[in-house]
Amino acid sequence: MIGTIIVALFIIVAIAAPFLAPHDPTAVDARAILAAPSSEHWLGTDNLGRDILSRLIHGARWTLGTAFLASALIVTIGVTVGLVAGYVGGLLDDILMRVVDILLAFPSLVLALAIVGMLGPSLMNVMLGMVAVWWVDYARVIRGLTVGMREREFVTAARCAGAPAPRIIARHLLPNVVPSVIVLATLELGSLMLAISALSFLGLGAQPPTPEWGTMLNDGRAFFQRAPQLMIYPGLAITLAVIGSNLVGDGLRDVLDPRMKR
């Protein structure tokens, strides 16, 4: 419940950012550099005199938007591979699962780091790096569920009725894995946000002056002793967003997929 409210608030802020933000997030003000909070700048300003609150509000678009988009791509690829490998089986299954094994041999950050390193720092490349690494978890879970369903009566019935494999996968198997996918995707959205902002924090993701939260933290590093607000608020924003999505994920798991409850 609390989680839903938090997530809903963040989404509203992200959508309505241009109307909510009191200032332009990239407008430089030489008269107000590292200013303390005031009635004009509620959370103070950064080293270039930019309004921190406005940057945070616009940052919701970048940080959440990237995480949602990456999540959508990850789910699409992972679920497709999982369903196909699980239903078709045989050599195709073997090949796909060996690929999954190899990708799982790395901790996710190592490979994502290397992909971003080769492509060059940018938020787009961070997203590609995350997608390239994270789909494997879904592929493995969904393949497991699909293998379990392959011999069930409703699938056999569909096959006997002459349904082609793509139709069985899309119409009969997919709807059965949707609850698990939703739970998994919400539970992982938080970690995804943390990973994306971590790479931005290392300077590999969104580039200045983009008000992405991880990038804001990276910008604030040089000034954090003099002006801690530069680091405290963006970190707080990330933490709240992650807490929200973790709580929603836990709630959804209890409702949709009690088997996953540990």
Next chain:
Amino acid sequence: MARYLLRRLLYLLPVWLGISFVAFALSNLTPGDPARLMLQRQLARQPTAEEVAQARLDLGLDAPFAVRYVRWLGDAVTGDLGESYRTGEPVLTALITRFPITLQIAVLGVLGALAIALPLGMLAAVWRNSPVDHVSRVLALLGASMPNYWVAYLLILLFAVQLRVLPVAGRGTWQHMVLPSVTLGLAASASLMRLTRSEMLEALGQDFVRTGRAKGLRPATVVVGHALRNAMIPVVTVAGLRFAGLLGGAVIVETIFAWPGIGKFVVDSIFDRDYPVIQGFVVFMGSVFLLINLAVDLSYAWLDPRVRLGGS
């Protein structure tokens, strides 16, 4: 045991080949021509078209992808991962000399995680649904939700800047190790704490705990000496598995606390477009993880004969 070891090693071979292939294929993602890039560095000017063509020939870049992969693989198995564009040192040497620092950070992280998770998880189980339990639940949620690089700066602000009891960054004394290990340990401790709690709850319901209580042992002896010892087995296993992830996650802590480990080296290499280092990092870390997984499997086999005899 020897046969089991052999079987495991044979299984690792294709996975390692896959890792090497991923590392090699990654280098083909780089925007621009590697030969031109190398010449630009060496000559410090724009190379002519003939120079680029000659360099491509010298580097063997004209060969098809598969041929280049096999050549590269031949070098890689003999420990030749190329040279760093930036420092000129062999990539493998550069990674190996920096690895102990990363290893130290990961060990500190695991120890930090256990130091937080074991006592809190234990107390949360003993006093179930008490304030301690609720606090541990909130801590677990926070630990899993806070970006660890942000936590690092909050800790620096509090302990190094305000209280001045710990150094801001660097390494050398034990004081330098406290903040990195807490930073890394906090995130890893969240799930370990919940695991300790649930394992403790199960252990506390066992017969040997009742026996211990019945024969008049002190409650602390029963809880710590009997229940916790049994609950620790799965917790330590998971902590061991987390260790591999912490090696990869050390990048951030190395950057913040200025520890010259592998992660910091790679991030610097990324900004410098030092591709051989990035490629070598993938092969090196991939190999390290395979060895860690092998070690974990072997320790199970050593502890439990059913594992090593099963399936043979």
